[in-house]
Amino acid sequence: MSDVRDRNESAWLLTKDGSRMQHGLREDMRRFDDTDEVDAVIIGAGAGGGTMTQRLARLGWKIVTFDAGPFWVPEADWVSDEAGSHNLYWTEPRQIGGGDPVPLGSNNSGRGVGGSMVHYAGYTPRFHPSDFRTMTLDGVGADWPIAYPDLKPYYELIEGELPVSGEHWPWGDPHDYPYRPQPVGGNGELFLRGALAAGIEAHVGPVAISNGRFGNRPHCIYRGFCLQGCKVNAKASPLITHIPDALAHGAEIRPDSMVTRIGIDELTGRATGVHYIRDGLERFQRARTVIVAGYSIETPRLLLNSTSARFPNGLANDFDQVGRYLMVQGAPQTAGRFEAEVRMFKAPPPEVSSEQFYETDPHKPYKRGFSIQTVSPLPITWAEHVMAQGRWGGEFRDYMSDYVHWACLGALCEFLPQPDNRVTLADEKDRHGMPVAHFSYTRCDNDRQLMSAATEVMERILKAAGADEVMTINRNAHLVGGARMAADEQHGVVDRDCRSFAVPNLMITDGSVLPTQGSANPALTIMAVAARAADRLIDRPID
Amino acid sequence: MTRAVRFPGFNVRSQSDHWDDATRAVIVGRVNALPAVRFFTPAEEAAAKCLLDQLVDQRTEPGSPRVDLVRMVDARLAEKQTDGWRYDTMPPDGAAWQQTLAALDEDSQRDHGVGFARCTWEEQHAMLEAFRDADDPNWHGLPRSQVWNLWTRYAATAFYSHPELWNEIGFSGPAYPRGYKNLGIDRLESYEVHDAEPGDDPMAGGTE
Numbered sequence: 001m002s003d004v005r006d007r008n009e010s011a012w013l014l015t016k017d018g019s020r021m022q023h024g025l026r027e028d029m030r031r032f033d034d035t036d037e038v039d040a041v042i043i044g045a046g047a048g049g050g051t052m053t054q055r056l057a058r059l060g061w062k063i064v065t066f067d068a069g070p071f072w073v074p075e076a077d078w079v080s081d082e083a084g085s086h087n088l089y090w091t092e093p094r095q096i097g098g099g100d101p102v103p104l105g106s107n108n109s110g111r112g113v114g115g116s117m118v119h120y121a122g123y124t125p126r127f128h129p130s131d132f133r134t135m136t137l138d139g140v141g142a143d144w145p146i147a148y149p150d151l152k153p154y155y156e157l158i159e160g161e162l163p164v165s166g167e168h169w170p171w172g173d174p175h176d177y178p179y180r181p182q183p184v185g186g187n188g189e190l191f192l193r194g195a196l197a198a199g200i201e202a203h204v205g206p207v208a209i210s211n212g213r214f215g216n217r218p219h220c221i222y223r224g225f226c227l228q229g230c231k232v233n234a235k236a237s238p239l240i241t242h243i244p245d246a247l248a249h250g251a252e253i254r255p256d257s258m259v260t261r262i263g264i265d266e267l268t269g270r271a272t273g274v275h276y277i278r279d280g281l282e283r284f285q286r287a288r289t290v291i292v293a294g295y296s297i298e299t300p301r302l303l304l305n306s307t308s309a310r311f312p313n314g315l316a317n318d319f320d321q322v323g324r325y326l327m328v329q330g331a332p333q334t335a336g337r338f339e340a341e342v343r344m345f346k347a348p349p350p351e352v353s354s355e356q357f358y359e360t361d362p363h364k365p366y367k368r369g370f371s372i373q374t375v376s377p378l379p380i381t382w383a384e385h386v387m388a389q390g391r392w393g394g395e396f397r398d399y400m401s402d403y404v405h406w407a408c409l410g411a412l413c414e415f416l417p418q419p420d421n422r423v424t425l426a427d428e429k430d431r432h433g434m435p436v437a438h439f440s441y442t443r444c445d446n447d448r449q450l451m452s453a454a455t456e457v458m459e460r461i462l463k464a465a466g467a468d469e470v471m472t473i474n475r476n477a478h479l480v481g482g483a484r485m486a487a488d489e490q491h492g493v494v495d496r497d498c499r500s501f502a503v504p505n506l507m508i509t510d511g512s513v514l515p516t517q518g519s520a521n522p523a524l525t526i527m528a529v530a531a532r533a534a535d536r537l538i539d540r541p542i543d
Numbered sequence: 544m545t546r547a548v549r550f551p552g553f554n555v556r557s558q559s560d561h562w563d564d565a566t567r568a569v570i571v572g573r574v575n576a577l578p579a580v581r582f583f584t585p586a587e588e589a590a591a592k593c594l595l596d597q598l599v600d601q602r603t604e605p606g607s608p609r610v611d612l613v614r615m616v617d618a619r620l621a622e623k624q625t626d627g628w629r630y631d632t633m634p635p636d637g638a639a640w641q642q643t644l645a646a647l648d649e650d651s652q653r654d655h656g657v658g659f660a661r662c663t664w665e666e667q668h669a670m671l672e673a674f675r676d677a678d679d680p681n682w683h684g685l686p687r688s689q690v691w692n693l694w695t696r697y698a699a700t701a702f703y704s705h706p707e708l709w710n711e712i713g714f715s716g717p718a719y720p721r722g723y724k725n726l727g728i729d730r731l732e733s734y735e736v737h738d739a740e741p742g743d744d745p746m747a748g749g750t751e
Contacts, residue, residue, distance in 0.1 A: 076565055080717035083704035084569040090627050097631035105627025185726040221722025231563065231719050339741060343730075345714060346723045379714050383699035390675070392695065393668065394600040398745040400703070401549050403712040404738060426631075438631060469744065 011215025013244035046115015048510030049293030050238025055534030057249035069112030071255035099442035114239030128172030145496035154528035162236035166205015171355035185347025194465025208236035323423035330413035331477035334458035336467025349376035375410035411454035498533035553736035589660035608707035
């Protein structure tokens with residue numbers, strides 16, 4: 001563990017009780033002027049931007065990292081309450097459409113320092129080696145310009161920094177985790193029991209909650225509100241895993257600042273800095289390098305809105321690649337009813353998962369696969385589940401009163417990247433006059449087949465565990481893609497090192513660069529991609 | 544119809560001394576300090592109240608919990624606290640609520656000669672049942688399923704944010720900083736209460 005502290009001291013920069021950053025770290029943070037030409041501005045302080053901030057600050061770069069939302073103080077700002085956690089989500093106006101519109105907000109979009117990892121469940125699986133070559137192996141999706149071995153060392157580093165707990169992981173590239181698995185609650189217990197009875201392999205983990213203290217971060221208290229922001233500071237997010245160390249190395253975090261456009265020098269074609277709005281005023285921060293990490297909706301929106309004579313269709317969009325190949329995972333949820341009381345709200349929702357069905361099965365009509373995990377919705381999310389079944393009125397209320405008897409599993413199905421699943425700018429404007437994002441999504445046949453297959457397996461597990469009834473709703477989870485990495489500029493926006501093809505000093509280091517998504521929750525991979533991009537700046541500096 | 548009490552004596556709020564300050568403030572505010580209606584017109588307020596109560600089967604009976612759903616939804620719309628998305632085939636949430644409540648009143652005038660709020664509970668229920676069962680994918684120029692999604696999403700979020708309803712479903716509410724000590728099947732904390740009607744499976748109960 002001491003080697004973690006040597007390269008990322010964040011967990012030791014909290015107060016001894018782990019409740020907040022040490023005195024002075026935030027208050028005395030270095031602050032730059034708009035007229036200072038900093039080494040880099042980073043837009044977005046989530047999984048990709050937070051990691052990048054810490055890595056570049058350690059390299060001695062002068063960094064300003066913007067976030068549209070607040071710089072959270074968990075003890076004061078977050079609550080142990082579902083409806084009261086609404087401010088963790090990106091709730092600015094956005095439009096959704098297409099054949100299978102994908103709800104945003106609480107489902108997949110964060111706002112504030114820490115990004116969506118503030119309210120993600122905490123699952124941090126690696127991608128499998130096959131994920132990087134799906135076109136070659138399976139004739140679907142895309143091949144990445146990097147391969148699994150390029151990311152493996154960064155997976156190992158980040159797993160140490162979060163840190164991740166779990167059993168030995170037998171799937172993909174088999175590996176171990178730095179911390180032993182967490183104890184499980186009723187939902188995890190039933191998943192393990194059902195999987196065993198159905199002949200399906202399942203394991204506890206991988207979850208970014210250390211089993212025990214980590215630095216000054218306390219032990220998990222199993223209160224079940226992981227998706228509402230971890231007040232305990234037991235669950236990892238960049239707010240506590242990377243930002244403290246970045247501050248200690250001289251980075252500035254500039255919260256409540258919405259970046260609206262990236263500046264371009266029309267003569268050189270280089271990025272010059274960012275236009276942003278703070279306290280109602282438009283400002284411009286100069287920078288030698290601009291690094292975008294706004295995630296799959298806001299990153300394309302920002303690029304598309306950054307028009308100039310050189311880039312009339314949006315920055316780095318010469319080949320109409322920006323906003324395209326955006327993916328969500330199909331995430332059907334199947335619940336099972338048990339005579340016993342499951343009380344799935346006790347213990348973290350992320351407990352147990354199976355990747356047995358992750359890879360292409362040559363005996364099936366579809367390509368690629370899915371993973372299965374415990375999900376444990378709290379009452380409001382559960383009510384949406386029951387209402388999505390068409391229940392309302394007295395019947396709905398009767399179902400709800402039965403809440404403690406239900407266990408709930410969720411699948412992540414690898415939906416395939418398609419060019420028309422994309423972000424564009426709508427005619428509608430936000431309060432700053434910036435066009436809002438329109439996100440269009442339509443599933444393909446393979447996507448639908450995966451959802452049915454995953455549902456069938458989840459029903460099998462729950463029935464094998466003793467459920468007398470099951471019910472399933474179809475939903476989506478996560479976002480990746482929208483500004484993908486590729487071998488050349490006709491197939492993507494950035495290269496293998498996250499540098500844009502079109503602008504030499506413009507990088508993108510967030511989930512939008514992922515060309516495929518596997519059946520894995522994306523946070524760990526986004527951080528690993530960012531950590532690698534930062535390292536590549538040492539070997540291959542920007543000219 | 545009176546609903547059986549499944550968790551007799553269970554009272555989430557009796558544990559509020561164990562909640563953190565920020566959480567307690569949010570929940571107390573939700574229960575005791577809702578702002579007055581300011582977004583809806585009186586006519587919209589009347590229709591919205593009846594619609595929301597119907598969706599979650601909230602009747603005015605002595606002793607049963609009363610959640611002021613219309614003020615909770617009104618506050619969200621006044622503050623533009625959306626879910627962070629809307630269908631491109633629907634107006635923004637505030638306008639969508641106004642438009643659909645007017646349409647509901649229009650249907651009610653046509654069928655019963657009075658606004659939705661003036662109908663009996665049974666008439667309101669039948670109108671919503673008919674709304675659900677209709678084959679026409681459009682309703683007053685809007686996609687029927689998306690209208691239903693809007694109504695139920697706001698209703699469910701408001702209703703199950705209220706501690707009275709946590710008592711009804713056996714949910715233990717805020718759990719910070721104390722956390723849980725007894726994880727696992729059929730295991731309770733000292734203040735939790737077992738379901739008195741564990742065989743009351745709604746699917747087996749013939750409510751279909």
